[in-house]
Amino acid sequence: MALIVQKYGGTSMGSPERIKNVAKRVARWQSQGHQIVVVVSAMSGETNRLIGLAREVQAVPDPRELDVMVSTGEQVTIALLAMALKGIGVDAKSYTGAQVKILTDSSHTKARILDIEERNMRADLDAGKVIIVAGFQGVDEHGAITTLGRGGSDTTGVALAAALNADECQIYTDVDGVYTTDPRIVPEARKLDRITFEEMLEMASLGSKVLQIRSVEFAGKYKVKLRVLSSFEEEGKETNGTLITLEEDSTMEQPIISGIAFNRDEAKLTVLGVPDKPGIAYQILGPISEANIDVDMIIQNVGHDGTTDFSFTVNRGDYERAKKILEESVKQHVGARSIIGDEKICKVSAVGVGMRSHPGVASQMFRTLAEEGINIQMISTSEIKISVVVDEKYLELAVRVLHRAFGLDQ
Amino acid sequence: MALIVQKYGGTSMGSPERIKNVAKRVARWQSQGHQIVVVVSAMSGETNRLIGLAREVQAVPDPRELDVMVSTGEQVTIALLAMALKGIGVDAKSYTGAQVKILTDSSHTKARILDIEERNMRADLDAGKVIIVAGFQGVDEHGAITTLGRGGSDTTGVALAAALNADECQIYTDVDGVYTTDPRIVPEARKLDRITFEEMLEMASLGSKVLQIRSVEFAGKYKVKLRVLSSFEEEGKETNGTLITLEEDSTMEQPIISGIAFNRDEAKLTVLGVPDKPGIAYQILGPISEANIDVDMIIQNVGHDGTTDFSFTVNRGDYERAKKILEESVKQHVGARSIIGDEKICKVSAVGVGMRSHPGVASQMFRTLAEEGINIQMISTSEIKISVVVDEKYLELAVRVLHRAFGLDQ
Numbered sequence: 001m002a003l004i005v006q007k008y009g010g011t012s013m014g015s016p017e018r019i020k021n022v023a024k025r026v027a028r029w030q031s032q033g034h035q036i037v038v039v040v041s042a043m044s045g046e047t048n049r050l051i052g053l054a055r056e057v058q059a060v061p062d063p064r065e066l067d068v069m070v071s072t073g074e075q076v077t078i079a080l081l082a083m084a085l086k087g088i089g090v091d092a093k094s095y096t097g098a099q100v101k102i103l104t105d106s107s108h109t110k111a112r113i114l115d116i117e118e119r120n121m122r123a124d125l126d127a128g129k130v131i132i133v134a135g136f137q138g139v140d141e142h143g144a145i146t147t148l149g150r151g152g153s154d155t156t157g158v159a160l161a162a163a164l165n166a167d168e169c170q171i172y173t174d175v176d177g178v179y180t181t182d183p184r185i186v187p188e189a190r191k192l193d194r195i196t197f198e199e200m201l202e203m204a205s206l207g208s209k210v211l212q213i214r215s216v217e218f219a220g221k222y223k224v225k226l227r228v229l230s231s232f233e234e235e236g237k238e239t240n241g242t243l244i245t246l247e248e249d250s251t252m253e254q255p256i257i258s259g260i261a262f263n264r265d266e267a268k269l270t271v272l273g274v275p276d277k278p279g280i281a282y283q284i285l286g287p288i289s290e291a292n293i294d295v296d297m298i299i300q301n302v303g304h305d306g307t308t309d310f311s312f313t314v315n316r317g318d319y320e321r322a323k324k325i326l327e328e329s330v331k332q333h334v335g336a337r338s339i340i341g342d343e344k345i346c347k348v349s350a351v352g353v354g355m356r357s358h359p360g361v362a363s364q365m366f367r368t369l370a371e372e373g374i375n376i377q378m379i380s381t382s383e384i385k386i387s388v389v390v391d392e393k394y395l396e397l398a399v400r401v402l403h404r405a406f407g408l409d410q
Numbered sequence: 411m412a413l414i415v416q417k418y419g420g421t422s423m424g425s426p427e428r429i430k431n432v433a434k435r436v437a438r439w440q441s442q443g444h445q446i447v448v449v450v451s452a453m454s455g456e457t458n459r460l461i462g463l464a465r466e467v468q469a470v471p472d473p474r475e476l477d478v479m480v481s482t483g484e485q486v487t488i489a490l491l492a493m494a495l496k497g498i499g500v501d502a503k504s505y506t507g508a509q510v511k512i513l514t515d516s517s518h519t520k521a522r523i524l525d526i527e528e529r530n531m532r533a534d535l536d537a538g539k540v541i542i543v544a545g546f547q548g549v550d551e552h553g554a555i556t557t558l559g560r561g562g563s564d565t566t567g568v569a570l571a572a573a574l575n576a577d578e579c580q581i582y583t584d585v586d587g588v589y590t591t592d593p594r595i596v597p598e599a600r601k602l603d604r605i606t607f608e609e610m611l612e613m614a615s616l617g618s619k620v621l622q623i624r625s626v627e628f629a630g631k632y633k634v635k636l637r638v639l640s641s642f643e644e645e646g647k648e649t650n651g652t653l654i655t656l657e658e659d660s661t662m663e664q665p666i667i668s669g670i671a672f673n674r675d676e677a678k679l680t681v682l683g684v685p686d687k688p689g690i691a692y693q694i695l696g697p698i699s700e701a702n703i704d705v706d707m708i709i710q711n712v713g714h715d716g717t718t719d720f721s722f723t724v725n726r727g728d729y730e731r732a733k734k735i736l737e738e739s740v741k742q743h744v745g746a747r748s749i750i751g752d753e754k755i756c757k758v759s760a761v762g763v764g765m766r767s768h769p770g771v772a773s774q775m776f777r778t779l780a781e782e783g784i785n786i787q788m789i790s791t792s793e794i795k796i797s798v799v800v801d802e803k804y805l806e807l808a809v810r811v812l813h814r815a816f817g818l819d820q
Contacts (some may be wrong), residue, residue, distance in 0.1 A: 050486070058493035065496070068504050069489035072482035076460070079479035083468035086475070094478050098508070099553055143509055321612035400674035 002167035003035045003125070007135065007157035010044035011174050012231040013077045016084075022231065023084035026130055032088060037121065037131045037164065039157040040081055042073025063108035067137075071097070074134035074153070078208075081132050092130040095121065097137035097145070102156065104146045111138055111146035114156070116163035129374055133160060138288045154215035162222035169224050171211060176230035177242035178203065178210055180408040181260040185396050186407040192258060194243045197226075199258045202351040211244075220246065221250045252385035256354035257406035264346040266296065267319035268377065268389060270311040271326060273337030276303030277316060282333060286291070287329045289290050293318040297380045297387065306335070311378060313389065319343045339375070345377060346395045349387040350402060362386050368405040374398055413445045413535070413576035417545065417567035420454035421584050423487045426494075432582075432641065433494035436540055440500060446573065447531065447541045447774035449567040450491055452483025473518035477547075477557045480519075481507070484544035484563070491542050502540040503532065504786040507547035507555070512566065514548035514556045521548055521556035523565070526573035543570060572632035579634050580651075581621060585642035587652035588613065588620055590818040591670040593789040595806050602668060604653040607636075610667045612761040612795045621654075630656065666764035666771060667816035670809050674756040676706060677729035678787065678799060680721040681736060683747030686713030690744060693719055697739045703728040707757070707790045707797065717747070721788060723799065729753045755787060756805045759797040760812060772796050778815040784808055 006029070008022050022038075030092050050070050054061040061069075078094035085092035100121065104111035113383040121131050135153025138146045148155055154171060161169035165181050178200065195203070197220035201213060210228055213391060219226040229241035285295060298312045314322050319341065326339045355361040365386055369376060374397065378389035390398055403409060416439070418432050428670065432448075440446050446795050460480050464471040473481075488504035489564060495502035510531065514521035531541050545563025558565055564581055571579035576624040588610065593599040605613070607630035611623060620638055626713045639651035684690055691710065698705060704725045727753065736749045765771040775796055779786060788799035800808055814820060 016463065019467055053426065053486070054490065054493060058428055058497040062493050062496050065489040065492040065504055068492075068506070069486050072485050075482045075485070076463070076479050079475040080464065080467045082475040082478075083464060083472050086472045087468040094475055096478070096555075139697045145506075 001035065002030060003031045003037070003156050003164060004168045005037045005039065005161040005169045006172060007039040007040065007153055007163065007170065008172045009153065009174075009232055010041040010046070012040070012135070012172055013040055013081070014044045016080070019077070019080050020084050020087075023081060023088060023090070025172075025231070026081075026236070027088055027090045028235070037125070037133060037160055037166070038081065039133050039135045039153055040074060040077045041135050041153040042077055046073040046076070055321060064144060065371065067108045069135070069143050070147055071137040071145050074136055078132045078134045085130055085132075090130055091128060092132055093124050094132045094134075097156075098139035098143070100133060102133075102138035102159070104140055104148070106140040106142070106144065106146065107150045108144075109147055110149040111137060111140070113148070113159050116159055118163050121164065144287050149259060152212070152214075155214040155218055158215045158219045158222070158224050158226065161224045162218070167225065168227055169219065170227045170229050171215075172229050172231035173210060174230065174232060175228075176233060176239055177228050178244075178259070180258065181399055181403050182262070185399050186403045186409075187259075190408065190410060192242050193240065194245050195258055196245055196247065196353050197198045198384055199351050199353055200244050202349065202382070203259055203261050207241060216244065219244065254360045255352065255407065256352050257352035257408065258354075259351050259404070260402045261349045261351055262346060262395060262399055262409065264315050264392060264395055265314045266345055266347050266389070267311045267322075267341065267343035268311060268313050268345045269319070269322055269326060269339065269341040270309055271330065271334070271336045271339055272309050273307045274310055276306055276308040280308075280310065283334050284326070284330055285312070287325050288312075288314075288322055291321065291325055293322050293325075297378060297389065299378050299380060313345070313347065313378070316343055322393060342377075344392040345389050346392045347387050347389050348395065348398045348402065349385050350406060351385045352406075353384050355386070356383060357398060364405060368401050369398060372397055374400050411443045411445065413447070413570040413574060414439060415447045415567050415574065415579045415763070416582060417449040417563055417564065418451065418582045418641055419449040419584075420456070422452045422582055423450055423452070423491070423595045423622065425752055425789060426490070429487070430492050430494050430497075433491060433498060433500070434645070436491075436580075437500045437643070438548065439644070439689050440452055441742065445535045447535070447543060447570055447576070448491065449483065449543050449545045449563055449570060450484060450487045451545050451563040452487055456483040456486070456758060460712060465582065467575060470662060474541070475806045476552060477518045477555050480537055480557055481544070481547040488542045488544045495540055495542075500540055502542055503539060504542045504544075506544045506720070507566075508549035508553070509541060512548035512569070514541075514550055514558070516550040516554065516556065518554075519557055520559040523558070523569050526569060526663055528573050531574065533754055541556050541656070552733065562624075562651045563627055564621070564622040568625045568629045568632070568634050568636065571634045572628070577635065578637055579629065580637045580639050581625075582639050582641035583620060584640065585620060585638070586649050587638050588654075588669070590668065591809055592630060593673075595809050596670075596813045596819075598813065600820060601649070602652050603650070604655050605668055606655055606657065606763050609761050609763055609792055610654050612792070613669055613671050629654065633665050640666055665762065665817065666768045667760050667762035667818065668764075669761050670812045670816070671759045671761055671817065672805060673725050674802060675803055676723045676757050676799070677726045677732075677751065677753035678721060678723050678755045679729070679732055679736060679749070679751040680719055681740065681744070681746045682719050683717045684716040684720055684744050686716055690718075690720065692742050694736070694740055694809050697735050698722075698724075698732055701731060703732050703735075707788060707799065708723070708786050709790060723757070723788070725752055752787075752801040753797050757797050757799050758808045758812065759795050760816060762816075765796070766793060774815060775812060778811050779808060782807060782811050
């Protein structure tokens with residue numbers, strides 16, 4: 001008998017029919033002798049509907065009151081799932097975040113979990129009940145309702161799994177696991193049976209958005225066994241999804257590269273000919289950061305003639321704004337020669353813990369791209385990831401050839 | 411400075427625009443130096459929408475989970491009204507029933523209030539905040555969310571007024587007070603400045619549905635000054651509505667009759683020729699009650715020849731069912747001669763505490779109806795009410811002539 005936390009997202013809870021399907025799935029797991037805690041999101045679209053209503057009343061809704069309102073989305077789905085389970089003879093009980101209680105700080109709309117009381121849930125589990133907990137919400141020390149911010153239901157699932165010392169936290173979504181790359185681009189893409197937390201973090205932040213990054217960090221920190229599964233697979237045809245593990249699997253041959261991630265939503269900016277002296281990075285990126293623009297890759301090469309070129313990438317939607325800041329507030333201040341940019345770029349990354357012990361991954365990547373005539377504009381590396389910026393038009397080609405070159409097509 | 415509890419129903423909270431209007435009204439009262447506690451219902455239609463959703467998932471929704479779900483309707487409106495107030499510079503704070511906390515028993519969907527904690531609200535009121543409380547809901551001793559049943563927001567308002575020892579509980583609705591009768595039938599109907607709780611109870615239960623009966627009983631029991639007002643009157647044109655008082659006003663001439671109430675949704679059944687012996691009433695009404703049919707008037711006249719006739723009225727929708735029960739389960743059992751019925755009847759009542767000290771009201775009522783050729787089929791009286799059952803076609807005429815006869819046209 002295992003204790004399993006299952007999390008179902010808004011699409012899985014999107015209609016009475018789908019909720020009944022989730023109930024059947026939960027019932028099957030319970031009938032196998034497991035104790036089940038289910039975390040649910042609001043019905044898809046409901047959170048946005050509530051936020052829209054709030055904005056009609058107050059242009060910038062009060063955060064405390066917005067949380068009171070938005071938290072009702074999950075309060076509805078916990079009740080509906082409990083009803084669906086009771087309707088098929090499974091004893092179930094719903095819990096709001098406050099009822100659990102999931103104690104958070106008081107940062108409304110983006111609260112952090114501080115503590116989870118497990119006593120009541122444990123008693124109900126021992127009494128044979130399925131526990132259904134509202135995702136995305138908690139309560140602060142004053143009893144005010146808080147929310148964890150977008151996608152916070154994943155975090156609720158992982159936090160509950162940690163608090164209850166669950167055997168596994170299953171995240172049900174509309175895909176059946178984590179793939180070596182996007183199957184829409186590479187038909188040969190394969191589902192990974194397992195992936196490490198580190199790899200998952202790199203994959204997620206690079207655009208393969210299956211899980212909320214924060215919940216993955218959380219799972220890694222608290223050593224929660226995390227599994228991504230599909231909630232749309234038919235009975236009897238379920239796969240095991242992808243297990244996200246804490247450690248590299250030493251029992252089997254480890255592939256060097258686990259996947260090829262990419263992000264087409266990037267733009268590149270370069271400040272040419274800035275004096276090569278201390279403080280220059282801050283002088284360039286300070287104004288960008290103050291304008292609340294997220295910077296992704298940052299590259300500064302060694303200088304010559306006392307000057308250097310400084311490049312970075314931003315979300316494509318921030319490109320014009322960032323360029324204007326550089327032109328108006330930075331260029332003259334730092335004594336740069338000129339500002340150039342390109343919003344038709346993309347980033348392609350090879351991710352894998354195996355590269356730690358396998359030198360030569362980078363050169364293989366560069367050679368593969370060169371053989372296809374793809375020019376590399378920027379390079380950035382971490383311990384388990386190599387990212388390159390290339391012209392947007394090469395995205396699909398680059399992903400495909402790298403996927404094959406690293407043996408992921410199999 | 412007074413402490414005022416205001417309750418706004420679902421129609422007043424029906425749209426962002428209307429909620430902003432409520433906020434303006436609340437702000438005006440506060441700017442006059444009063445402390446304000448507002449109780450709100452869900453947006454009109456929302457409770458039914460949620461119940462409908464629940465029924466799609468479970469034919470007969472689990473009561474505990476239905477309460478979890480339905481209570482979200484008011485959780486949304488408290489937040490919206492708090493935002494609307496903050497939007498116009500008034501400090502406000504929302505409270506769910508559990509946050510107050512409004513302690514109830516555990517009878518889900520029809521819970522009774524046991525206790526109200528006033529400490530937190532009092533502190534916020536003293537800090538100058540407007541308090542907004544979700545109507546219709548509470549929390550039981552185990553922390554489960556409960557609801558008070560339909561129309562329970564009025565009860566929440568009165569209970570809060572009692573707990574906080576408020577100077578007045580104002581019930582805002584879509585009419586501007588309690589009338590001497592329905593203005594749609596008698597254009598001369600006048601708004602009453604005041605009415606006693608007893609009269610209000612008789613008026614409400616007889617069809618002049620302005621307030622929930624339960625909240626009126628509650629207000630009477632806890633001596634809460636209750637006032638019915640319109641939430642749709644324009645600024646500067648507000649009236650004082652109708653004050654519902656505990657005692658007869660001894661300082662002014664009391665009208666004998668305060669109003670003419672009526673109910674057209676009734677049907678009459680008579681069991682003819684039953685033996686006039688003990689236990690007969692129970693033998694007739696027992697099976698009716700077991701079928702969950704509410705009985706209103708009950709009349710049994712003195713017998714002759716050892717038999718008597720037994721009559722009662724039911725909601726018109728229950729008529730056929732009740733008749734069938736009498737025919738099949740009662741007639742032979744009690745040895746009745748036959749069963750007759752009429753579903754084209756109505757009940758008209760004159761209500762007034764003044765009739766206690768004024769004999770002759772009944773005879774004036776009967777004479778007035780006789781002069782118009784209206785035959786009285788049944789008569790029933792209480793200390794402050796005389797009700798008659800007449801043919802449905804005479805309803806409007808009976809109400810009009812009685813309204814004039816008792817000087818209510820003025």
